[in-house]
Structure formats: C-alpha cells, structure tokens
Amino acid sequence: MIKYQCFDKKDVGKAGRMEDLMKKRILSLCLMMAVAVSAGSVPGMTAMASEFAGEGATTEEMQEDTENASEQEGYLAPSEWATPVSPDQTTGTTEKEVVTDAAGQVITPDTAQAIENADVGLTNLEKAVDGEAEAAGIADGAGESLVAPEDAGSLEMDKSTIGAAFDSTYQFVKEDAIVYLSEAAVIKAEPSDDAEDMASLEKYTAVHLTGSSDAKYWEVRVGGQIGYIDSAVILREASEVAALKEDDARKEETEAESKKEQEEVIVEKASEAKEEWTQVVKETRREELANQTRSLNWSGPVLSRSKGSVYGPSGKETYYNLNMSGCVRNMNRRGYYYEVWVRNDGCKMFGDYIMCAANLGVHPFGSLVECSLGTCIVVDTGGFAAGNPNQLDIAVTW
Secondary structure, three states: OOOOOOOOHHHHHHOOOHHHHHHHHHHHHHHHHHHHHHOOOOOOHHHHHHHHHHHOOOHHHHHHHHHHHHOOOOOOOHHHOOOOOOHHHHHOOOOOOOEEOOOOOEEOHHHHHHHHHHHHHHHHHHHHHHHHHHHHHHHHHHHHHOOOOOOHHHHHHHHHHOOOOOOHHHOOEEEEEEEEEOOOEEEEOOOOOOOOEEEEEOOOOEEEEEEEOOOOEEEEEEOOEEEEEEHHHEEOOHHHHHHHHHHHHHHHHHHHHHHHHHHHHHHHHHHHHHHHHHHHHHHHHHHHHHHOOOOOOOOOOOOOOOOOOEEEOOEEEEEEOOOOHHHHHHHHHOOOOOOEEEOOOOEEEEOOEEEEEOOOOOOOOOOEEEEOOEEEEEEEOOOHHHHOOOOEEEEEOO
16 A cells, blocks of 8 residues: 655645645655545546646645545445556456556556646746745845935935935825915925924925925925924924014004104103203202302402492493393393392392393403403493493392
8 A cells, every 4th residue: 555645734844844744745645545446436636637727726725626536336445545556457457558657656547637737836836936936036126126215305305205214293195385474484405303403494485385284394405405394483384474474564564653652651761851950950050059159250349239330350340139030021021031039138130140131342241251240141221331442331139
C-alpha cells in the first residue's frame, strides 16, 4: 500500500516558507488521487484530482469531496486500497499499452493526466509566488520613492498638496483665493511662532491664500514664495474690508474729536492759569505800588504835602487835586484803558503810574516821566507849561 501524508495549519507554522508547504501539499494530494484512480476504487476521482491540482484545493475541500465519494457504489477507504495493478489484470481484458510512473508503477492514462495537471498546478503556484514577489518589489520601489524633496521648492509643493509627512499641523486644505488682512501681520517661514519672519504686510493688504487648516497658521504665497500667516488676521470677503475701513474711519474721527476737546480743555486751563497768575502778579505788584512813597531811582528830595515844590529827577515838581475823570475819558479815547485808583500816600494812579500834567510839546499824552514819587504818565497839561516846559504837576488827594 502506498503511504500518503496531509499537512494541517500547525505544519504551516513550522515550515520555513509558505511556498514550499503549498507545493508539498498539492503534490501529496495529486499523488493520492492518482493512486486511488489507478486502483479503480474511487469513481470520479480523476476529475477531482485534476481540479485540485489545477486550482490548489485545500485540505477541507478534499475531505468534503472524499465524504461525497464514499456514498457512491464501489468506494474503498484508503486503508482498503490494494497494490495497484494493470487494468487488464483487474478486468480480464486484452493487453493494452501500459503507462508507468517514475517509480515503475503502472498507472492509467487518467492518472497520467492527473499527474500532468499537478505539474500545471505547481507551475501556477510558482507564478503566483513570483507575482507576490513582484508586488513586494513594487511596494519597496514605492517606499524608496517616498523620500524628502531635494530642494525648498519641492518641499513647498509637498506641503501644499499632501502636507508634511511627520507633522499633522502641516496638513492644509488646498485653496486658491485672494484674502485680506484685518491688521498688520508678518509672514513666517514655517507655521510656528518661533519661525523666521519672511516679510511684514500692512493692514488691508491682499494676499494669495493657497492652503487652510484648523491650526493657527495658514499657507499663503507672497512674492513667489510659500509662507505662513496667522489665520486670525485673514478676511475672505472684500466687503468685510470695506466695513472694517468704515469702522476705522469712525474711530479716527471720534479720536480726533476727543483729542480736539482735550486740547481745548488744556488751552482753557492754561488760559485760566495765566489769568490767575496775572492776577496774582497784578495783586502783588499793586500791593508793592500801594506802599511805595518815592522813586526807587531817586535819592533826592521827595514831593509831599509839606513840601509843595521840589526839584526831582526830571525838573521842578508841584501837585494839584482835581477830578481826573475827564482826563481818564480822554486817555480811553486814545486807547489807554487802565484802572483808576489811589496809592496809600495819596497819589492818584492810572494803572501802575501816577497821573500828571506836563508840557505836551515836551511830554505828549501817554508819555512816562520819572518824578520824585515814582513813574508818572502824562494825562493832562496846564498854563505852567508855557513858563516852564520841564515842570510836572502831580495829581494827588492832598
């Protein structure tokens, strides 16, 4: 009896290569079927062996077909198979051409065909294995082709289309649109806060958007180069830019008005401060003048009630006591608007000066002349001027 061997899954796990096991399994099945057919024990096995050899049937398929064959008449189990003999011995027919296998065993033409089919099955399996190797080679070639680009231009194209291979933040959805900046911004060489600045763009600048993402930075093309910009400053619609410009114009107008109001307040406060300061100076000056009793630039005799006539720094001096309102109106008509008041020693004052009469040919109206009591302003004249052109008549309350 010829022995046969079947291979199960644990045999495959122990084998060094799947191809060798498959070849052995198919060959074993084919030889088993060939022997069964030559013995005439299993009807229909020739076709089954050919099918198994050509298509590489599995162990489960063979078992199922064997069970089906056992139900047919004349089926013999493998343990009942006899030593194969020639057909004429079993049937008693006349001698025909004998076909033997490589071991010298007599086989039928159907068995020979089954063995040939087994060879075909092995050839198909080898082709399949070769096909898998070729596919693996193609995969290896594809892996080798996935290398980093050699220059920056290729790198930019990779980022624009499929993104960087190892950093998800480089993944961008392809865009081709003109967008606008809501405020001034910088273009980065990489999508990172720490990346180098490539360019600075002003507010409202139009930019070519080439890629967007859920990350902070989007991809743009500026000056023929790919860069990255903070998506928070991007406006997609020109109408948004127009609305933003209107808002900015209103803000500028409001700020200008506020600035103007602040300046007016400053000017007003400065004016008030000036007036206050002027008033303080005036009051201080008035106090000094009110207490003055003589000229600060004269060390000679001083006109007084007891000394009705003296020679002071400008010549002879006398005094008179008349109503000076007419003289004041006359001076107002001439453009002199000073306060009228009386010094503590009785001198009548017009502003900071003592009122006096003089020769108008020598001292016209409004002239300032020094006397022994202080500085005088000419507001009047008199008959004395004809006889003594340098004489001054001082207005007092004496």
